Amino acid sequence: MFTSKVLKKFKNINHYFFSRNNGFSSGVYSSLNCGKGSDDNKKKILKNLKAVSNIMKIKLNNLILMNQTHSNKAIIVSKNNIKDKVFNSDALITNLKGVVLAVLTADCVPVILYDKNHETIACLHAGWKGAHNGIIENTLSKFKKNKSKNNIYASIGPCIGPASYEVGKEFYEKFIHKSTVNEKFFNMNVDKRIFFDIRGYVVHKLEINGVKNIDNVDRDTFKDATNFYSYRRSKKLKEPDYGRCISTICLKT
Numbered sequence: 001m002f003t004s005k006v007l008k009k010f011k012n013i014n015h016y017f018f019s020r021n022n023g024f025s026s027g028v029y030s031s032l033n034c035g036k037g038s039d040d041n042k043k044k045i046l047k048n049l050k051a052v053s054n055i056m057k058i059k060l061n062n063l064i065l066m067n068q069t070h071s072n073k074a075i076i077v078s079k080n081n082i083k084d085k086v087f088n089s090d091a092l093i094t095n096l097k098g099v100v101l102a103v104l105t106a107d108c109v110p111v112i113l114y115d116k117n118h119e120t121i122a123c124l125h126a127g128w129k130g131a132h133n134g135i136i137e138n139t140l141s142k143f144k145k146n147k148s149k150n151n152i153y154a155s156i157g158p159c160i161g162p163a164s165y166e167v168g169k170e171f172y173e174k175f176i177h178k179s180t181v182n183e184k185f186f187n188m189n190v191d192k193r194i195f196f197d198i199r200g201y202v203v204h205k206l207e208i209n210g211v212k213n214i215d216n217v218d219r220d221t222f223k224d225a226t227n228f229y230s231y232r233r234s235k236k237l238k239e240p241d242y243g244r245c246i247s248t249i250c251l252k253t
Helices: 042-056 128-133 133-144 170-180 180-185 198-208 233-235
Strands: 013-017 074-076 091-094 100-105 110-115 122-127 154-155 186-188 194-196 212-215 247-253
Touching: 013 042, 013 110, 042 100, 042 186, 042 247, 074 100, 074 133, 091 100, 100 110, 100 122, 110 186, 110 198, 110 247, 122 128, 122 133, 122 247, 128 170, 128 198, 133 198, 154 198, 170 180, 170 194, 180 186, 180 198, 198 212
Parallel strands: 074 091, 154 212
Antiparallel strands: 013 247, 091 122, 100 247, 110 122, 110 154, 186 194
């Protein structure tokens, strides 16, 4: 498990970026696979989620997962909808205590947020599509709606690193077309292969939208097979499927 140096200083929240270790799954899913959308044994996934709930010190039904689709949709979790079985979104926000918000990743960027002034938390899944299409902006706008003087702290968890994320010319042009500022998040090597710094891009998005307190758990999920699942690594190895790591945040009761 990994934690944010910035968020650790707040005693009223609990958070973790979980590794793939200390779970119950086996094979390509070894061992803490929390991805319900994977083809892993469903009973083992449930045991893994229970283990996460125990570490977060909450009941399993208070661990809120999303049906992530690389969208820009953010949902506020309230007393009115907390019992919903499915949250079709890529970000969750709440001010409810004792509720764990969770995001699943396997190369994409997990981001957790805390608004100190209003005791509100969020988690979001920033794949390139969601980040490009506004998941960060939409999440932050729900923090700021009807509230002034936000004081938001952000931590960006383990994700694919800039030396591992090779992309095509069309991908590159999509970002440059949106803003020439995005040029700085791409690197072309001597073989003219293009690499994308998605972590840097997410940091930039947070900064230009007013988030000043940002830290990074800077680990490359593609390179570090001991600690993390990786969609791209699994594809390269021609594995049949891949697991998902979980990142969590909770307001303590």
